[in-house]
Amino acid sequence: MAAVAELVGTKGRQRSQSYLMSWLTTADHKRIGIMYLLAATFFFGVGGIEALMIRIQLSSPGNTFVTPALYDQLFTMHGTTMIFLAVMPLFIGFINCIVPLQIGARDVAFPRLNALSLWLFVLGGILLNSSWFLGGAPNAGWFNYAPISLTPFNPGPGIDFYDIGLQLAGIGTLMTGVNFIATIINNRAPGMSLMRMPLFTWTTFVTSVLILFAFPPFTVNLFLLMFDRLMGANFFNILKGGNVLLWQHLFWIFGHPEVYILILPAFGIISEVIATFSRKTIFGYDSMVLATIAIGFLAFTVWVHHMFVDGFGPYVNSLFAITTLAIAVPTGVKIFNWIFTMWGGKIKFTTAMLFATGFIPLFVIGGISGVMLAMAPADFQYNDSYFVVAHLHYVLIGGSLMGVLAGAYYWFPKITGRLLNETLGKWHFWLMMIGFNVTFFPMHFLGLLGMPRRVATYSAAMGQAVAFWNLVATIGAFILAISFLFFFYNLIKSLKSGERAGPDPWDGRALEWATESPAPVYNFAKTPLVRGRDAWWVEKTEGDGQLRSAEPEQDGESAHHAHGIHLPTGSIFPFLIALGLTIAGYGAIFGLLLLVAIGLALAFFSIHRMIVDEDPGEIVQPVGGAGE
Amino acid sequence: MIGSHELVPAQPGQTPEQAKAQDNRVLGFWIFLSGECAFFAALIGTYLSLDTHTAGAVTLASLIDLPLTGVMTLSLLSSSLTMVFAFLAMNKGELQAMKIWLWVTALLGAIFLDLQIFEFTHYMASGFTMGASASASAFYALVGFHGLHVAFGLFWIISLLVYSFKDGITPANTSKVWIAGLYWHFVDVVWVIIFTVVYLMQKVH
Numbered sequence: 154m155a156a157v158a159e160l161v162g163t164k165g166r167q168r169s170q171s172y173l174m175s176w177l178t179t180a181d182h183k184r185i186g187i188m189y190l191l192a193a194t195f196f197f198g199v200g201g202i203e204a205l206m207i208r209i210q211l212s213s214p215g216n217t218f219v220t221p222a223l224y225d226q227l228f229t230m231h232g233t234t235m236i237f238l239a240v241m242p243l244f245i246g247f248i249n250c251i252v253p254l255q256i257g258a259r260d261v262a263f264p265r266l267n268a269l270s271l272w273l274f275v276l277g278g279i280l281l282n283s284s285w286f287l288g289g290a291p292n293a294g295w296f297n298y299a300p301i302s303l304t305p306f307n308p309g310p311g312i313d314f315y316d317i318g319l320q321l322a323g324i325g326t327l328m329t330g331v332n333f334i335a336t337i338i339n340n341r342a343p344g345m346s347l348m349r350m351p352l353f354t355w356t357t358f359v360t361s362v363l364i365l366f367a368f369p370p371f372t373v374n375l376f377l378l379m380f381d382r383l384m385g386a387n388f389f390n391i392l393k394g395g396n397v398l399l400w401q402h403l404f405w406i407f408g409h410p411e412v413y414i415l416i417l418p419a420f421g422i423i424s425e426v427i428a429t430f431s432r433k434t435i436f437g438y439d440s441m442v443l444a445t446i447a448i449g450f451l452a453f454t455v456w457v458h459h460m461f462v463d464g465f466g467p468y469v470n471s472l473f474a475i476t477t478l479a480i481a482v483p484t485g486v487k488i489f490n491w492i493f494t495m496w497g498g499k500i501k502f503t504t505a506m507l508f509a510t511g512f513i514p515l516f517v518i519g520g521i522s523g524v525m526l527a528m529a530p531a532d533f534q535y536n537d538s539y540f541v542v543a544h545l546h547y548v549l550i551g552g553s554l555m556g557v558l559a560g561a562y563y564w565f566p567k568i569t570g571r572l573l574n575e576t577l578g579k580w581h582f583w584l585m586m587i588g589f590n591v592t593f594f595p596m597h598f599l600g601l602l603g604m605p606r607r608v609a610t611y612s613a614a615m616g617q618a619v620a621f622w623n624l625v626a627t628i629g630a631f632i633l634a635i636s637f638l639f640f641f642y643n644l645i646k647s648l649k650s651g652e653r654a655g656p657d658p659w660d661g662r663a664l665e666w667a668t669e670s671p672a673p674v675y676n677f678a679k680t681p682l683v684r685g686r687d688a689w690w691v692e693k694t695e696g697d698g699q700l701r702s703a704e705p706e707q708d709g710e711s712a713h714h715a716h717g718i719h720l721p722t723g724s725i726f727p728f729l730i731a732l733g734l735t736i737a738g739y740g741a742i743f744g745l746l747l748l749v750a751i752g753l754a755l756a757f758f759s760i761h762r763m764i765v766d767e768d769p770g771e772i773v774q775p776v777g778g779a780g781e
Numbered sequence: 782m783i784g785s786h787e788l789v790p791a792q793p794g795q796t797p798e799q800a801k802a803q804d805n806r807v808l809g810f811w812i813f814l815s816g817e818c819a820f821f822a823a824l825i826g827t828y829l830s831l832d833t834h835t836a837g838a839v840t841l842a843s844l845i846d847l848p849l850t851g852v853m854t855l856s857l858l859s860s861s862l863t864m865v866f867a868f869l870a871m872n873k874g875e876l877q878a879m880k881i882w883l884w885v886t887a888l889l890g891a892i893f894l895d896l897q898i899f900e901f902t903h904y905m906a907s908g909f910t911m912g913a914s915a916s917a918s919a920f921y922a923l924v925g926f927h928g929l930h931v932a933f934g935l936f937w938i939i940s941l942l943v944y945s946f947k948d949g950i951t952p953a954n955t956s957k958v959w960i961a962g963l964y965w966h967f968v969d970v971v972w973v974i975i976f977t978v979v980y981l982m983q984k985v986h
Contacts, residue, residue, distance in 0.1 A: 262805040366819045370819060377827065393912070406823075764937060
């Protein structure tokens, strides 16, 4: 942790609190972003180990490495962890670290609410994972269909851990959505018009809108399940008039926008990285923005394609098949724009650029299998087979995770002040490309050969081909795992002894490269004046290489230089709210009403203090000018 | 670099940053309320899809007492009006009048909640419990969550009344009252929908 001490947050602040307290109470978006990234990386490791156990079990027919009961828990926790606790918070980590810098802001709109989001995610994730030690993990798949999630079929506490853990993390995500919509609308530096915003900021904005409207139905759904399991309600109990399809509808009304929440930030990162390393402005900026908005809108119109085999009939299925196919149009626009950005550019293949270019073919493969799945009659064949598993891993690893990694190599120097090692990075990239394709491409064949997903084993009678491709996939999974050992080693090594990055190691285009690495606590000494798209590039090529200040000058000094910069101060209450709700969550799972009461009392006391307390803020004196 | 920036305590009075923070709060709250719309939309959709699934148990239609819910509706709608009065008094700088109207708002909200608790106890005693049927579960989820919103609003308004006006009316607590008011009106509008969809439509059937 000593190396972490050098990171952003401690710079520019007096160390009046203990080290631990300064992190527990922080409201600085950069420190919150770092904690998101660290926690999500930990959960990513946990989800990865679960994936390897699944692959070991499936390496040969009739294997008994894990029991069927444990296998159910493994695939459920693998999916749930990767989606809710790894990939989404990794993006939220980058959004926290980078978006306020890209728009020239001092911080997010609600710094303390941001801390609440973080702690709800961290403690919700811990609660969910503690199920392994407290009576068994959830075992009904990441989409947790009723009725197998109901008490008669699932009497253990696992499903309750899923329910309450995701409820906590989900409320945190919802608050992040609110926060970044307000931040991007209201905290932009002067001159940063909407159509001058970097594309990562644009995709963050649309992602936040998706979060805002997708998570509430999920919250409701989780409450309904909690009422059924813990309070004897009958939403999903057919014997008392309940309807199991209600869960599926509410889940996928959330769940489909959720997968776009997992891909849109990646689109933004890829746009930033490809433009920077092609030394060209992004091709078709306007169409990129429109495509992002179109994808965000269509995301809410396709949910029944997850339910084609439920028997809604040809009219309903056709409607949702057509809306699903329509999403390929704006996505295709983006793919071509990236290719045209590289066309004729001075391309430099850094590791970040390798991941960004690798993203394109992998995501196209995932997109094509997605269009195949969207055709309702054909989907009756693919449904619940390994073909779907292949598809979703091509879009979530080949798409989302490649985006995360491009972002990691691109922004690590901005976040930590040090460069990641390029040689280790290239080992990581090539091993991952090989490992990923060897693991997941054969799953297309396995699906077409009839192998169902979510079954603990398969019979040797399914044929040699099934056994062979499963073994190949397992070997690929280990290559993939080894590639991440290179990455983790690179992270630790570079954090300790990586080359100093300087403010602008990539000759970047957006505003985050115009300030120090890591950015000081106030981000920019003077609020910058934005004079064009690619704001920093404009100053480097058409200005004097210094940011213009948007602040009125008085006697040759800006107001901020005379009086200092006003910044929000931290608070322990966001952490205490999250802690209280988590304690109440454990109480609800184990039926301990006293614990529920204690937890809620702590949470409400802290909410009360958040309502009535006024953040006095603190004044920080900057050093140097806007460009430093 | 650590320690090279000197910290001094913030100056009293309104800075541009504080003004912006208040702007953000109002905007952020509107955004949050649109998420709340999606929350209640999901609950109302659930209720409408399970409305008739009574599974042979006691039905809501046989229990509803429209005059009682009429009084509840009246008290909640009036509380929106008194919230407006509180806000008008605040704009004129009349601290006492504002506080009185906020207390009246809280009182009307408490009357609503009290009648709702009475209503729920009566229904449960008649066998219309959470576990009686899917229809009953959906009723308690929708109407109960609305009731919890009213209760949270009470907690909020009373918190502000007790703790936030020690220095009179300031720019900081003005925006807090404005936001609490937005919330209160939103909860009121949701009740108008619930009253129509749950109570009035039962009588139409």
